[in-house]
Amino acid sequence: MRFEGLVPNARGVLPGIFVLVNGLAREGLLTVEQERHRRRNNDWYDAAYPNPSHVDPCVYDPAVNPGAVAWFRSSSRELITRVTGYLRTLDAHGVPHRRRLSRDPGRVVYADVHQVVVVPHPPSRRRPGLPISPS
Secondary structure, eight states: OEEEESSOOTTSOOOBHHHHHHHHHHTTOSOHHHHHHHHHHHHHHHHHSOOHHHHOTTTTOTTTSTTOEEEEOTTOHHHHHTHHHHHHHHHHTTOOEEEEOOSOOEEEEEEOSSEEEEEEOOGGGOOOOSOOBOO
């Protein structure tokens, strides 16, 4: 499962919701409560599971793994449940986003018990996944 924005970033990748909310924070656009939520939950996520780029500094390197993005494993319910507050923040700021489900989102370049990082299949090799829905 992946939660992402609908506008590609400079690398041509649809950014995940954490990147989007952190970007709003860097721009000083969050309310005090939204910033409190972001900080508290970012800290919780940092403590709850490994950061793929700390395990493998090349995992998101566009020359090594072009277009690499992280997906939650569907079994990571506690991690997924906490996404709701980030989605509310994006909604409050008019940032469009969606939830994607797939059994085969791409070539796995990192995996742990909670998540995978994949390089998406080229368009010619993409398999139909489960429906894509707005979050």
